[in-house]
Amino acid sequence: MSATQMLIAGFGGQGILFTGKFLAYKGLVEGKEVSWLPSYGPEMRGGTASCSVILSDEPVGSPIVSTPDVLVAMNLPSLDKYEDSVAPGGIIIVDSTLIEREVKRDDVTVYYVPATKLASDNEMPTLANMIIAGKLLKATDSFTDEGVDAALKKVISAKRADMLDVNKKAMQIGADC
């Protein structure tokens, strides 16, 4: 069974759940079985927020990601909490603007993306999450213009259609860095 298990984690307010929803929709428009499960509860206030996203060729069993193939850590508590859970051979993407330490694991591929700085430099300060999402798709060989466009249209409501281009641009910055 071919499945990709992803864990997206950071502070509440960084767009963690949105990023997960985008990735789930990307899978859906490409014909995959998908699930999205947020952490919910007191930890969402100021602590870590996370969501589990699974893309699979088969119906998704448990929606809980305990051994991610891909971990996105957008703050230090998330990296501390989930680094050891990543599957050997997996991928860790960190926002290196906010996380100063290096990843300790040597059996995973690590991408250090200064996403928060890139977002700020490019006058899109709220889109560090989508810069990371671009990098994630690139790193998993799944960045296609059609897929990204279709998924963005699903997660961004028609009322906010003016945000489509800047989200796409953020993802391109992530993919190219």
Added chain:
Amino acid sequence: MADKVLMKGNEAIAEAAIIAGCRHYFGYPITPQTEIAAYMAKRMPKIGGTFLQAESEIAAINMVYGVSSTGKRVMTSSSSPGISLKGEGLSYLAGADLPALVINVQRGGPGLGGIQPSQSDYFQATKGGAHGDFRMIVLAPSSVQEMADMTVKGFDLADKYRMTAMVLADGTMGQMMEPVSLDYEIGAPVEKPWATTGTKMERPHNIVNSLFLVPDELEKSNFERFERYKYIEENECMYEEYMMDDAEICVTAFGIAARVSKNAINAAREMGIKVGLIRPITLWPFPVAPYRKAADKVKEIISVELSMGQMIEDVKLASECKVPVTLCNRVGGMIPSPEQVLDAIKNAANGGAK
């Protein structure tokens, strides 16, 4: 595929209820089901329906009683402690033979408990839920699609049998998003000649009531109700069997536990262990038939639950204790991992229960 949208389980329930013709929702917020109320608050005013946040769960269930008396489709939703508060109303609905849909997105207990997922209201849901002899039809969805499907089905069954149907979900099912398709053909509303809609001076008064002070009349109403329950037990059981054809070990679970179990079963099959799953979809009526069949060919049944072992009692009854029935569980908001279930399966394969 293209017309599927991603929805949270809670949102899927709310939208499915509206599609099923529900125009009256009464509730009181509680994690992890508040999205149902939030969705209703947004949608109901736009379609001429009623969304009302009651002053308490007790008030909400009694508003359900009132609307149901008029023959309209009506629902309320809550999570474990809130369902306990609704208990009195559930019993009154049963005593008055009123249809209603009640959603319980369970969280850990007892008491105020926690806010993470649980299945520890199984006894409460399937054995009545309050005082008096009565049943509720209990539907246990295992995907966001089924959250919607069981909502529509629940309204139909409630109307058909004049009783409460409960969708028994858990925090995971309520919070997770999956693709869902909401294409339903909704039949014509069930005739409700008993409803209190005004006589227009053309018929005798209809009275909706659960008070019977004459014992033999109360006994008769109980007997009649249980005749209906018997018919439901014979005709409305729903379950899924997964890889049970050649199974030597049977896992049984509902809701989120069934999904975790499927992961473990797939892993065990790759190791050559012949294991399958019985997933009850109706928890009452409990589907006895697949367990009877399994009890004659498997060497152990493993009940995977997010409780201290509640469904396991019905599994033992259904399998007539012909084979050992063991429990694999987590509680308090914890969820068994596929690895934990796989270990239980391997243990059974290696000689099994002591």
